[in-house]
Amino acid sequence: MTPSSPPDARQPTEQQEMRAGLPRARAALARAASRYAASPPGRLRALRGAFLDAHTDAVYAELTGGRTRGARLAALAADAARAFPGLVPSAAELAADRALAQAGKAGHEIDLGLFFSRILRSPLSGGHLMDSLLSPTERALRLLPEFTATGHADLGSVRLERRDGVARLTLCRDDCLNAEDNRQVDDMETAVDLALLDPGVELCLLRGGEMTHPRYAGKRVFSAGINLKSLHAGGISLVGFLLRRELGYLHKIWRGVRVDDDMSWHSPYRAKPWVAAVDTFAIGGGMQLLLVVDHVLAASDAYLSLPAAQEGIVPGVANFRLPRFTGPRLARRIILEGHRVRATDPEAGLLIDEVHGPDDLDAAVEHSLDRLRSPAVTANRKMLNTGEEDLDAFRRYMADFALEQAFRLYSADVIGKVGRFSARAGTPVG
Incomplete structure (x- = not known):
C-alpha cells in the first residue's frame, strides 16, 4: 500500500483559516458549515470554537454596532445566524427543534451554548451583554x-399589586405549583421591571399564591422549580429560560434595572x-430566588431543596452563590446529594431569617416589610451586594454555565429522567 502523502505545510488548515482576518474567517466558517452539515457535530463545533476564540469581540462588535446598541439573547443569536452563516443554528433549524419533544431534538442549543459561552468569557463583550440584559x-x-396609574398588573403566571408602597409579586401558576417555564420567566422579568421602575414602589415582596393542584389545593x-413536564415536551429553552432567567430577572433583583x-450620573x-x-416549599429555582433577596421568611412546615443534580442539570447560579450562605460542605450536600433543608432544621438559619407558624406568617411578613422602609436601606443593600458578589466572577461563572447547561439538556440521563417523570402526577416538579 502506498502511504498517503503528508499534508502540505504551506496549505492553511481549517483551524488556521478560522483564525485569519474576520472576512476570510467568516468565509471559511461558511464553507466548513456546508461541508460538515451531514457529519457528526463535533468537528464543526471545534471549528466554531476556534473562530470564536479568535474573533469573539469583533463578531460581537459587528452585531451590536460597535457595542453602541443593547443586546437581547434571542435577537443576538438570530443576528449572528444571518451575519455569520454557520456560526450558530439558523432560525429554521431552531424552529424545527422547538416543535419536538426534548428526546427528539437535534441539539442545536449546544451551539448556542458555545456561542454565548465565548461571548461571556470576554470581559469586553460579556460585560456589555450582561449590562444590556439589565435594561427593562x-x-x-x-x-x-x-x-403606575392603577397599581395592578395581571401578567398571567404572576400577579403584581402595589399596596402601601410595596410591590407584591404573587406567583400564581396554581395548576403546576409555580413550576417555571419560558412563559413564567417572561412574566417574572416583566413584573420585576415594573416593580423596580414604578416610583411609587419602595420595596418588593415575592410570595406564592394558593394552589388548585389536588395535593395542595387551597x-x-x-x-x-423547573417544570419537568415542559422540559420533556421540549418547552424549556437554553436561551429563553436557562440563560434569560439568570441574566434577566434574577440579576435585576440583585443589581437593579438599568435606566437612563x-x-x-449617580447610578x-x-x-x-x-x-x-x-x-x-421552595424547590430548585424557588430556592435560587432566595439567594438574591434581602430577607427570607418561611412557614415552619416549609422546606428548601436543590434537586438539579438528581434531575441531571445545573441549578442555575446556586453553585456560585449558595456556598457564601452555607459554606462549601453544606452546599455540596444540598446540590450534589439533594439534601433538603427544613425550616426548623438548625442549618436553616443560614438561609432563612425568620420562621413562623403558617397562621402567623402573614403578620410577620408585614412587620419585616416595615423594618426595610428606611431610606438608607437601599444604599446599604447596594454596598453589601457590591462587596459580596464580584461582577466579573459572576460573568465567568455564566460563561461556563452556558455551555455546561446546554450539554446537560441533551444528555441521555436527563432525557431519560424527564421521560419517566412525564408518566407521574401529583408530585412537586423540580
Missing part, C-alpha cells in the same frame, strides 16, 4: 404607564429591597 423589557415599558406554594434618566441601576415569604 419592551413589554414592561409598554405596561408601565398603566401599572395552600400557598412558593415554587416547585437624570440620575444616571444607572434602579434597585430596591426584596423580601421573600416561603410557604410549603
